[in-house]
Amino acid sequence: MSLGRLGGGGWAVASETVALEAIGATVLREIEPAEIVEIGPHGVHTRRSGPVSRALCSFEHVYFARPDSVIDGASVYEVRKGLGIELARHAPVDADLVVPVPDTGRVSALGFAEESGIAYGEGLYRNPYANRSFIEPSQRRRTQAVRRKLSPVRSVVRGRRLVVVDDSIVRANSVTQVVALLRDAGAREIHLRIASPPVRWPCFFGVDFGSARELIADRLSPDQLARHVGADSLDHLPVAALVARASGRSGGLCTGCFTGTYPPDC
Numbered sequence: 001m002s003l004g005r006l007g008g009g010g011w012a013v014a015s016e017t018v019a020l021e022a023i024g025a026t027v028l029r030e031i032e033p034a035e036i037v038e039i040g041p042h043g044v045h046t047r048r049s050g051p052v053s054r055a056l057c058s059f060e061h062v063y064f065a066r067p068d069s070v071i072d073g074a075s076v077y078e079v080r081k082g083l084g085i086e087l088a089r090h091a092p093v094d095a096d097l098v099v100p101v102p103d104t105g106r107v108s109a110l111g112f113a114e115e116s117g118i119a120y121g122e123g124l125y126r127n128p129y130a131n132r133s134f135i136e137p138s139q140r141r142r143t144q145a146v147r148r149k150l151s152p153v154r155s156v157v158r159g160r161r162l163v164v165v166d167d168s169i170v171r172a173n174s175v176t177q178v179v180a181l182l183r184d185a186g187a188r189e190i191h192l193r194i195a196s197p198p199v200r201w202p203c204f205f206g207v208d209f210g211s212a213r214e215l216i217a218d219r220l221s222p223d224q225l226a227r228h229v230g231a232d233s234l235d236h237l238p239v240a241a242l243v244a245r246a247s248g249r250s251g252g253l254c255t256g257c258f259t260g261t262y263p264p265d266c
Contacts, residue, residue, distance in 0.1 A: 001031040003044070011039045016069040030072065054252025055263035059207055061246040062196045063104050063167045072248030077107055082245040083195040083237055084111025084165060091235035092116060093163055093191045097156070099123035101166040101178055108195035109165035116163075123157040123164075123182065124150050150181060158186035168196045169225070169236075172216040176229045183230065192226065192234040197242060197258040204262070205254070 004012045004025030012025045020027050031037055034052040038045045056072055057064070067077040087108065098120045100109030113120035127149050162182060169175055179190055198217035212218045216225060217236075226234035239258050247253050256262035 003028045003031055003037065011044055013037065013039070016066060016071075018066050018069050027070075053263060054250045055254040056246075056248060056250075056252055057205070057207070057254050058196070058242060058246060058258065059168075062242075067107050072250050072252075074246070074248040079246050080107035080167075080195070081111035081114075083242065084108035084113075085115040086241035086245060087165070087193050087195050087235075087237045088112040088115035090238060090241065091193055093193070093233065094161070095163045095189065095191055096160040097121045097123065098163045098165060099157065099182075101164060101175070102126035102150070104167040105165045105195065108167065109163075112163065112165050112193060112195075118163060121156045123153050123162065123185075123187075124178070125153055126150055150178065152181045152185035154185045157182055159188055161189040161191070162187050163191050163193055164231075165193050165195060167194070168199060169194055169216060170199050171214055172225065172229055179230045189232045190230075192229070192231045194234070194236045196237055197239045197255075198222075198236050199257050201257050201260040203257050205256075207257070 001013055001015055002017050002020060004014070004020035004027050006012055006023070006025050012020055012023065013031070014020050017027045032048070033054055034049045036047050036049060060071055061074075061076055061079045062083075065071055065076045067080060069076045084107065088111070095118055098109050098113040098116070098118050099122070100106040102124055103126055110120060164178065164182065166175055166178070175192065179192070182190055199215050200212070200218045202211055202215070216228070220228055222234050222236065226232070239255060242258070243253055243255065254263050
């Protein structure tokens with residue numbers, strides 16, 4: 001969370017810096033782990049509940065946060081672009097066009113295109129009125145959400161070899177439909193590149209995957225997963241590259257869903 005000051009003298013607290021900027025507040029600082037902030041007639045007072053270690057959720061930089069936010073001193077936009085750069089170095093591919101899965105794959109796709117020298121193109125249109133499919137509570141509703149959310153731009157993808165950059169694969173529902181949409185639109189090849197490591201362990205801190213049974217990467221190798229979703233190839237970003245790019249100012253990062261190692265005091 002971040003603390004901001006309003007022009008008229010008031011205070012504001014928000015989960016992302018962009019929310020403070022949207023109401024005209026000046027962003028002062030981030031609220032520290034275990035810090036209790038009290039705002040009253042006499043201003044802002046803080047106290048700490050005890051010593052803790054920092055462990056920012058990796059999915060803030062991968063998926064949740066807006067790219068124009070700043071988290072732990074790091075620009076989400078720059079982190080995501082860096083993830084795409086690292087992905088292009090780790091998993092190069094011979095292709096005609098880099099296509100993002102909008103919106104959260106867009107900045108990483110820009111980084112991939114810049115590093116690889118492959119042209120960037122918007123081959124998928126996202127309906128701005130559709131919800132995020134990842135957070136829908138059931139398989140049926142997630143499938144419906146993807147169909148409402150995305151449609152291919154046929155003139156962009158027809159006859160081309162595509163590098164399709166997405167932020168993550170959890171259950172593989174969305175990416176399977178994305179591949180099918182692009183195949184039907186005439187894409188010649190589809191190479192999936194995922195700007196985060198394979199999600200193999202559940203999250204116990206509130207992210208909506210509570211069981212390893214839900215996680216497709218827990219039971220399929222990258223080659224098997226590529227065949228499962230209908231892609232020509234598939235590769236993920238290594239954990240070390242994610243940590244190097246997303247650790248921020250404090251260096252604390254939770255990678256439990258990727259590594260099975262969780263913050264020790266949570």
